[in-house]
Amino acid sequence: MSFTNEASRAIRSTLVLWVMTALIYPLIMIAFGQIAFPFQANGSILTNAQGQPVGSALIGQPFTSDRYFNSRPSTTNYSTADPTQDGAGLLKTGVSGASNLAPSNPDLLKRVQATITQLEQAGVQPTADLVYTSGSSLDPHITPEAARAQIARVARTRGLRPNQLEDLIAQNTEGRFLGIFGEPGVNVLKLNLALDTLNR
Amino acid sequence: MLQGWIQIALTLLILVAITPFFGRYIARVFMRQRTILDSVLNPLDKAIFALSGVRAKEMTGWQYARAVLYSNLAMLVFIYLIFMLQGSLPFSPTGLNAPSWDLALHTAISFVTNTNQQHYSGETTYSYFSQFAALGFMMFTSAGTGIAVAIAFIRGLTGRPLGNFYVDLIQSITRILLPISLVGAILLIAAGIPETLAGPAIVPTLENPEISQAIARGPVAHFEIIKELGENGGGFFGINSAHPFENPNGFTNLIELVALLSVPTSLIVTYGIFANNLKQAWLVYSIPLAILIGFIVITTIGEYQGNPAVNALLGGQAPNLEGKEVRFGWAQSALFAVFTTASMCGAVNSMHDSFMPNGDFVTLSNLFLQIVFGGQGTGTAYLFTYLILAVFVTGLMVGRTPEFLGRKIEKREVVLASFLILLVHPIAILIPAAITLAFPEQLAGISNPGFHGLSQVIYEYASAAANNGSGFEGLGDGTLWWNLSTSFSLLAGRYIPIVALLLLADGMSRKQPVPATAGTLRTDTALFTGITAGVILILGALTFFPALALGPVAEAFQIVKGIG
Numbered sequence: 003m004s005f006t007n008e009a010s011r012a013i014r015s016t017l018v019l020w021v022m023t024a025l026i027y028p029l030i031m032i033a034f035g036q037i038a039f040p041f042q043a044n045g046s047i048l049t050n051a052q053g054q055p056v057g058s059a060l061i062g063q064p065f066t067s068d069r070y071f072n073s074r075p076s077t078t079n080y081s082t083a084d085p086t087q088d089g090a091g092l093l094k095t096g097v098s099g100a101s102n103l104a105p106s107n108p109d110l111l112k113r114v115q116a117t118i119t120q121l122e123q124a125g126v127q128p129t130a131d132l133v134y135t136s137g138s139s140l141d142p143h144i145t146p147e148a149a150r151a152q153i154a155r156v157a158r159t160r161g162l163r164p165n166q167l168e169d170l171i172a173q174n175t176e177g178r179f180l181g182i183f184g185e186p187g188v189n190v191l192k193l194n195l196a197l198d199t200l201n202r
Numbered sequence: 203m204l205q206g207w208i209q210i211a212l213t214l215l216i217l218v219a220i221t222p223f224f225g226r227y228i229a230r231v232f233m234r235q236r237t238i239l240d241s242v243l244n245p246l247d248k249a250i251f252a253l254s255g256v257r258a259k260e261m262t263g264w265q266y267a268r269a270v271l272y273s274n275l276a277m278l279v280f281i282y283l284i285f286m287l288q289g290s291l292p293f294s295p296t297g298l299n300a301p302s303w304d305l306a307l308h309t310a311i312s313f314v315t316n317t318n319q320q321h322y323s324g325e326t327t328y329s330y331f332s333q334f335a336a337l338g339f340m341m342f343t344s345a346g347t348g349i350a351v352a353i354a355f356i357r358g359l360t361g362r363p364l365g366n367f368y369v370d371l372i373q374s375i376t377r378i379l380l381p382i383s384l385v386g387a388i389l390l391i392a393a394g395i396p397e398t399l400a401g402p403a404i405v406p407t408l409e410n411p412e413i414s415q416a417i418a419r420g421p422v423a424h425f426e427i428i429k430e431l432g433e434n435g436g437g438f439f440g441i442n443s444a445h446p447f448e449n450p451n452g453f454t455n456l457i458e459l460v461a462l463l464s465v466p467t468s469l470i471v472t473y474g475i476f477a478n479n480l481k482q483a484w485l486v487y488s489i490p491l492a493i494l495i496g497f498i499v500i501t502t503i504g505e506y507q508g509n510p511a512v513n514a515l516l517g518g519q520a521p522n523l524e525g526k527e528v529r530f531g532w533a534q535s536a537l538f539a540v541f542t543t544a545s546m547c548g549a550v551n552s553m554h555d556s557f558m559p560n561g562d563f564v565t566l567s568n569l570f571l572q573i574v575f576g577g578q579g580t581g582t583a584y585l586f587t588y589l590i591l592a593v594f595v596t597g598l599m600v601g602r603t604p605e606f607l608g609r610k611i612e613k614r615e616v617v618l619a620s621f622l623i624l625l626v627h628p629i630a631i632l633i634p635a636a637i638t639l640a641f642p643e644q645l646a647g648i649s650n651p652g653f654h655g656l657s658q659v660i661y662e663y664a665s666a667a668a669n670n671g672s673g674f675e676g677l678g679d680g681t682l683w684w685n686l687s688t689s690f691s692l693l694a695g696r697y698i699p700i701v702a703l704l705l706l707a708d709g710m711s712r713k714q715p716v717p718a719t720a721g722t723l724r725t726d727t728a729l730f731t732g733i734t735a736g737v738i739l740i741l742g743a744l745t746f747f748p749a750l751a752l753g754p755v756a757e758a759f760q761i762v763k764g765i766g
Contacts, residue, residue, distance in 0.1 A: 096418030102676030137444030184452025
């Protein structure tokens, strides 16, 4: 086999496989997704009564006030920014990220201590998920325990009965796959959207 | 805690249960026997062969190795050009320009070697076109290259001619990777993973409409399935399978876990069918399975018990959820970390940097050993190389010429095997790590103080050399030094072993079989399997034990003693 022969075979097979796996395959899947599952394929975007997008069913949002169930601490503040002061261009692409702090890093302890103090001042019993930052910084869930720990505070601020909130939490808890795989989580954005409709 | 163990056990059970079927199917494909998709795929294969000028001629070890190198070089140049030109190519809704030359080079090498080490964040660096047309392309071809090499190795070991690289590469894609990806991508889209060309969605946040949220999306689902099935592991988004759009729930997590270990587990059964000795295949299978289970136990216990310093603040025992998603919790996060480093996939659904030292110990050990099922194709080949070394060691003990599958193990085999196992990996990891650590301020980019910082550096090179691609991502690795030095480890860890494996297999296939006698050392017994496991632990792990002692082991003592 001569060099040119071998090189030509390498280049031609590269191009043929490229057309098949890098053009035809993705374009078929994109077309399939857009036709068969348009909601999921476009990011599970939730809309309000006016049809405007308010977020994604799969992506968390920052909630820190007493009027809402709070989400987990996030290193990117859930890929949010003030559009008038977005010098870094975060809103152009969206971001994800994590603290990557080692368990032996003193900075981790300092941060956790500060979060615990904040939660206790707000009258919320700290749980692990509320003091540790998530992997993606976009975690849509908190644990059911973390949601229940916030019932008293939200009920007080909104003048609601605690058992109303318990029902809402149950309705917005996403369970394990087949009851086995994964962990149950309360979808914070969906829960807070439901909370707003309750008050009206 | 029990619930966590049940999900882990069931996942393992599903994985083991599919291997005989998948392994048999792979064997049928490469033994050129009839398979169910023949009526569609035979004409497709013929067309691809004709267009690429491939004739199904048998290759020698050197020819096979040269074909691997030529084709991989062509692909490398091709995708490097796509990266550098992405600013003027279509499908770039976020208008991204070309990355720096060294980052593009590192990315291209990292994806051509089936590693997918990422010194960048997908959503902010590469356009949709670069992702699906360059990275997604390499996910098929680099995985196919690994499978092809493993099949050639198995053929050689069992006394057959090695086959033709292009035929094996093309058929591994058309008959294994692509059909499964088509089905898998449909399931993943239905389960919530996006598949769109639309740019990020910008929405006002509910709590404060003055603040906007940018929801990155893209053609993710089709990318996601081959990312796991091909043991590639490169995330569409910076944060990989922890991102809710790459892995939104327990169902997608299960699919990803099973997909990322399905090929290397099944290839052992494929070997058993080629060798016509399924008993030996299952005995060999038991070695990585036992190590895997042990590693899962060590890791999950660490994550379940959590960080003692944080537990003291919380006033009770709580799992370590730093860098973990609520929907996966401690069990699925720990399981994923062990699976992904065992299999050389390198996708992550939680941040390894924030794991307890138990997890650091296990993930590093997986990268050092490389055979806990191991990389796409190469893991299986390494496992059998250890078997050859074990035959040699036991042969020395009993004073007989060592034989494996009726073929004599001679000087050439032992030289190649020990070179492969004992030299390449340590050189590609420890030497660049030593250089980097000699200049901690200028080069290292360590983000966590103390012993963990050492682990960060070692992990990065181990991940590159083992072609895994996961990382302790706090490390500041987007620099010229890191891009170039890990490129060295990536290339050395990929192509030197591939050439050595092919030469080893070529030599074995040319040997005259010797008939088995009463004095022949049987290699399909539990005793021999146990000795092989011992050889693996001694040869594979001892070289790296000092690194483990100074990294995770020391960190564990530090945490017990109290941080600060």
